[in-house]
Amino acid sequence: MDWGIKNRISRIIKPKTGKTVMLAVDHGYFLGPTTGLEDARATVAPLAPYADAIMLTRGILRNCADPSWNAPIVLRVSGGASILTELSNETITVTMEEALRLNASAVTNSIFIGAPHEKESLVGLSHLVNEGARYGMPVLAVTAVGKDMKRDARYLGLACRIAAEMGAHFVKTYYCEDFEEIAKSCPVPLIVAGGKKTPELEALALTYQAIQKGAVGVDMGRNIFQSEHPAAMIRAVASVVHEKKSVNEAYALYKHLAGNGQPKTAKRQDPAKRAEKSASSPWD
Ligand code: R5P
Numbered sequence: 001m002d003w004g005i006k007n008r009i010s011r012i013i014k015p016k017t018g019k020t021v022m023l024a025v026d027h028g029y030f031l032g033p034t035t036g037l038e039d040a041r042a043t044v045a046p047l048a049p050y051a052d053a054i055m056l057t058r059g060i061l062r063n064c065a066d067p068s069w070n071a072p073i074v075l076r077v078s079g080g081a082s083i084l085t086e087l088s089n090e091t092i093t094v095t096m097e098e099a100l101r102l103n104a105s106a107v108t109n110s111i112f113i114g115a116p117h118e119k120e121s122l123v124g125l126s127h128l129v130n131e132g133a134r135y136g137m138p139v140l141a142v143t144a145v146g147k148d149m150k151r152d153a154r155y156l157g158l159a160c161r162i163a164a165e166m167g168a169h170f171v172k173t174y175y176c177e178d179f180e181e182i183a184k185s186c187p188v189p190l191i192v193a194g195g196k197k198t199p200e201l202e203a204l205a206l207t208y209q210a211i212q213k214g215a216v217g218v219d220m221g222r223n224i225f226q227s228e229h230p231a232a233m234i235r236a237v238a239s240v241v242h243e244k245k246s247v248n249e250a251y252a253l254y255k256h257l258a259g260n261g262q263p264k265t266a267k268r269q270d271p272a273k274r275a276e277k278s279a280s281s282p283w284d
Pocket of ligand 1: 023024026027055108142193194195196219221222223278
């Protein structure tokens with residue numbers, strides 16, 4: 001692997017622990033103003049100091065992120081579909097030159113295995129890997145599977161392995177039963193998404209299980225920014241990922257930090273409404 005690619009990856013996956021806590025806030029690229037991200041700047045600013053990397057689009061980066069933030073950027077460079085249409089019908093929307101101009105530490109797109117536009121998404125990934133090789137830019141592939149396919153070890157394992165075969169430097173997928181089977185058959189680092197909003201204790205348990213079973217970290221969105229106490233939550237997640245804390249220890253840390261007034265982000269909806277809206281995400 002080229003020096004530039006290794007150097008950029010080491011900004012994201014911290015060499016000290018070999019792990020990462022990425023904050024995913026790219027949801028708006030097809031979901032629009034997702035709950036908790038309506039005011040992206042207000043939500044992300046208090047969390048940025050605790051994130052090992054932030055995954056977002058160039059529009060949110062330019063308009064809502066402060067260039068002085070230290071967190072490396074994983075730039076979403078695909079799009080073209082909305083929640084109202086066929087989600088797999090996306091393409092590469094951002095040039096590598098633009099990613100370099102924005103000082104991205106990695107670029108990312110989604111691959112849709114078993115979906116109508118599977119091929120285009122895989123060709124898009126290959127294009128990024130080719131361009132990435134030219135400029136020293138790592139590529140994170142995000143796995144999605146067709147609407148009728150279960151998000152289980154069989155299909156997610158298929159998607160992760162294909163992503164690695166196409167040359168992705170690391171892969172983001174979902175946690176599921178038998179996750180260790182996916183990790184065993186994927187030769188590049190695996191990062192798990194948080195999925196729909198669940199109680200904090202459950203999200204911490206998911207993080208713990210994923211790390212135990214071979215993930216190098218999380219790229220968590222809704223379970224952080226839709227939490228009642230997002231800054232407390234990201235720090236609790238980091239304690240599991242980097243400090244090997246147990247679920248109960250991390251939950252105690254969350255409660256402690258929440259009790260000590262860890263700043264809330266943008267104005268929050270009532271939890272029942274949030275859960276209801278979160279649960280209706282097309283990813284879940
Ligand atoms: C999915 O395609 C996007 O990359 C999201 O960033 C991610 O999957 C959502 O994160 P979470 O499931 O933790 O909200």
